[in-house]
Amino acid sequence: MTAPTFILDRAGFPMLRVEAIGAYIHWYPLTKIQAEYFLCSTTDSQFDEKWYDDLLYLNARVTPTEISDNNYWNAFLTGVLPHEAQQLAQWAQCSIPTLDEWLTAYRALKQQPELSDAFASMGDLSERTRTLLERVDAASRNVAAHEGLTRTRADQLLMRLGVMEWVDCPNSRVRWGGMGKPAKRFRGGLFSPDHGQPHELLDPETDRASYYGLRLIRRA
């Protein structure tokens, strides 16, 4: 088995190489810290103080050292609209995955065991980033155990028990769908990515859903 390959994105967060899609994929859904890097570098006036306050109202912020089983989803950026997610992706020199890419990566990672000592292989993480990754990992592990899930590598990446993630569905009736499975205490529901169909919102372009976030890929 080959060793996992990581790169760091513009905010210093890890992306894992997934050969099944020929791309790097974010280890976790996009965090608020990554989005804050975007906010601090963009000159686009739509991403102003109020924009971020509105998102924090939907899903509050948590500082990495305070992350626990009851709030780890607060670490992720949610409430973004698809066109905003695209701008974030463009800034990050990444893309929003297509439905096929997301499902292919999910299925490939689900076949693999958890990576042991993953954080040691991720490169030069900042203290804050490392704390966030480690505490989210510990919290989501506890929640998975509570829900009786056997963790695979896909679960380690929070493709389940994370947030609903925007996927691009170019051949569907509605272009933007959701994949993933939020933690029950964040957002209840019976949706499962294993069914292969995207979750759909009635009006994805304008309605901010508090449990919709994103995970980016970098094709290479």
Place this chain on the structure above:
Amino acid sequence: MAQVICPFCLKPHDFALARTCEICADNPVPDEYIAEYDRVPPLWLLTIGFSRHGKTTYLAALTLVLENMSNVWEGMYDNAYDQATMTAIRQMWREAMQGEIVQKTDVTTPRPLLIGLYGLPEVGSRSLVMYDVAGEIFDSINEVQAYLPALKFVGTTWFLVSLQDLENDQEGRSLTDLFSVYRKGMRSLQADLQGRNLIVVYTKADQVAFTPEIEEYLMLDPYQALTLPDATLPPSEDFSLQEYRQGMEQVSNLLEEYTRQRVKKGRAFINMVKAEGMNLYFSVVSALGQSPDVSSSRLRERARRYRVLDPFLWALTLQATETTRTLRIIVDGSSTSGSAYQALPAVWERLADYGEVTTYQLGDSQAKSQPGQKPPTAPPDPPRKRLIGPILEHTPPDARVLVFATGPIADLADFASTSWRDRLVLVQTEPGQPDAWPHTVTYRAGDDPTPLVNTLLRL
């Protein structure tokens, strides 16, 4: 052009706007000093010592030696920047040639000697800004405060001490007394001693029974005959500043041990200096190589000058390794940040005395002003969310940061358990619920910025 420090008032001044410093209108700053500031950076030197301990005599000898070093160092030359410096050097030269010792310094506000030194081996060119301060002012703490803005500014200080004169001091003064006065002065000026260099220069070395190793070091000075006519001097290529410094370090260690063992209150002095976090070095010189005739104040033979260059080379090499303080001001960029901009200018101006200040706005990772440029005067449009992480995570690990905020910063708590805890001061410019941050200060426009700046510098 970088911000130019006026050598008289020691304040930064933008000489692109006016060629004279508004504070020092009576002391025009030499054009060459300003024009060459970037290429020929200043080497600040300040001498401290009890009166009659040979301080001025030593400075006269140093000036003479430096003027003659062009005979040894290929490509080196010197240039007095102003008439006052030229006159002072000529006077020193005349006195040295005639064998008269120079007169004791008048107690006045110090006016520095300003000398351009070009082509110094391994370090390039420097503007020597050298303050010769009357010994008497160190006898009184009040006079230290009144006369020495340079005390606060200069990073390397020489203590010139004659051990023979100290031994015979009628008032029983010691090295610790000298350091106590200096320390009190610095404290009253609210200046931090941590990291400053203190070079103890033992003058009149010919009068002291040092150890054989120290005496040998003195006598083997390759430049002792530099100011004598027709002297044979070592060739330029034989000089290596790094090797010379190794020799100085060895003798510094020997002198430290000598001080500990043989000098009155020497051990206590060393402990005091080190307890303040200062870097302590020792040097030994004989500016005349002999004692002047008591009755006439004249020398009985031509002066050989031993290791006169050493304190200068210490200062030169220490400054080369000195790092300028990296300082950051991060000011609120939110829609309610107006009061932060009213408070900012005075603090920025004061802080710029202590290092290179770069300014940012919360929520924007692009710098808004570089060192020497004035900070922004208004919040950004559109306003920015109060975010600091992307700025801090790209700030050098040795930087200290002052953050002006009018409300909570969304991600400041992320850094509460990191090393930023001891490198960042949060300045609240409006009443309200502050962030829980260990170093938080309330400051409003019109307040004295000194305590705030000192809080940051002491971190």
